[in-house]
Amino acid sequence: MFSRPIGSILVLGGGSAGLLAALTLRRRFPALEVRVVRSTDLGTIGVGEGTTVLFPEHLFRHLGLSMADFFSIAQPTWKLGLRFFWGPRERFFYTFTNQFDARVTDLPLAHGFYCEESCDDSDLVSALAARDRCFPDGGGFPKIIPGSFGFHIENQKLIAFLEIACRAAGVGISDATIERVEMCGENVAALLTTAGERMEADLFVDASGFRAELIGRALGEPWVSFDRALFTDRAVIGGWERTTEPILPYTTAETMDAGWAWQIEHEHFINRGYVYASSAISDDAARDELVGKNPGIGDTRVVKFRSGRVARNFVGNVVAVGNSSGFVEPLEATALGQLVIELRILGDVLVDTRLQPTDSMVALYNRMVGETWDAIRDFLAIHYRFNTRLDTPFWRQCRADTEVGDLADFLAFFAENGPSGMGRRLLPTGSELFGLQGYLALLIGMRVPFRSSGSASQEERRIWADFAARNGASAKRSLTVAQCLTAVRHPAWQWV
Ligand SMILES: Cc1cc2nc3c(=O)[nH]c(=O)nc-3n(C[C@H](O)[C@H](O)[C@H](O)COP(=O)(O)OP(=O)(O)OC[C@H]3O[C@@H](n4cnc5c(N)ncnc54)[C@H](O)[C@@H]3O)c2cc1C
Structure with a gap:
């Protein structure tokens, strides 16, 4: 229970989740002080490259960001959906x-x-x-078809775009590593940096990724595993510079021996990754299978994950978003869409309680967010x-x-x-x-x-x-992705 209205928010984490949370909250509540603290030493996850339609809708319709700036800084390509090599058909498309x-x-x-x-x-x-x-x-x-597309975007370029948008909206961003969390009863009182700084706020957003510094480590919120539905727990990731390959307007999802592989289409880079179950295949064998299908692939790295969510996302004065709130493999590239849903519900909670969330509103928030995770x-x-x-x-x-x-x-x-x-x-x-x-x-x-x-x-x-x-x-008779990219860079083009 909050004893007074929230006046300040501190977001821990400057990955796409933290920055989008800070920007959304600041836009919706311009009188609030919103700051981000993130560690460039720890960095960001560096993957997360496909979106659903909710993402452009949020950026441009809800936040009113400029599509021209987005295309020039984040350099996305359009994603109309997925091509599945899956089931008995040679292939099929799942569009939005x-x-x-x-x-x-x-x-x-x-x-x-x-x-x-x-x-x-x-x-x-x-x-x-x-x-x-x-x-x-x-x-x-x-002739862009409204509501028909998401994007392929490289994580670092998206972060660069969001940082600029955050600063323009009045969000303060500082670079520090949090080493200790000071508690006051069930609430977080302050975050303490390795440089000795003490950072206070009324509401803390945990966007610290898989580290889950606040919701997991400090508050010990239980983890609800999805391991009875989703058996994969690792991805081996690589890619290569595009040469003559056409830029495809979709993500490909291809069935593999112990999981599936994605292909994501950036303008100059093709990103490939194999999501697999470590109980069914070794890291080396997964890498060999991926390289066997993609001989041009360069260096690879393995990312480990667990599928599930925290039992409650809003606990005390902490709200978890992004990978610290839950994670599922990127088969439908849902992470940014789920983030947008979390931020919209959170905004409604804060509006309807005049920035002083009640216990029953927090309980409803947790139920709604939990239901969307379970639906994914x-x-x-x-x-x-x-x-x-x-x-x-x-x-x-x-x-x-x-x-x-x-x-x-x-x-x-x-x-x-x-x-x-x-x-x-x-x-x-x-x-x-x-x-x-x-x-x-x-x-x-x-x-x-x-x-x-x-x-x-x-x-x-x-x-x-x-x-x-x-x-x-x-x-x-329609245009390819490459033709569309050339056209939107022409001086005569006007974004609607
Ligand atoms: C293999 C794989 C593929 C994926 N593909 C997709 C996809 O196609 N589409 C999609 O939407 N999502 C995808 N995701 C999910 C994607 O990672 C997230 O959508 C997104 O990047 C959000 O990450 P995040 O901001 O929560 O975490 P991170 O990017 O990890 O950011 C965490 C932030 O917290 C900071 N931090 C952590 N601890 C501290 C500390 N102690 N002190 C200070 N700062 C700290 C870090 O420095 C960083 O800034 C994928 C994930 C994986 C693993």
């Missing part, structure tokens, strides 16, 4: 748009019912991705439970043992009814991050069987084929 639940034709059923052999052209964005195109051509300039866990779990691509011991174990948590009712409904929009009602709270379309994209993409109550008529098949052909033809 409504591929399977949509009804934009005269067809009686949702589009998901008509995706049989290929689902590439089930909407325009998927058709674009399938042809390595990014946006339709508006006379040499991209379950969404990732279905990727493992239903992936029939390989028959290695790891994948056999995934298909047999992955727990699907709160999705059991929804999956049973899908098995009986297919991609009916009615299934939305059975999705658990917290699943808004993906929406029904996300679940359907994975289930249909992996050809998870459902009982069909009749087949499409000839006329329905013709309408579907025409619709898909129109998407394919439009996509063919």
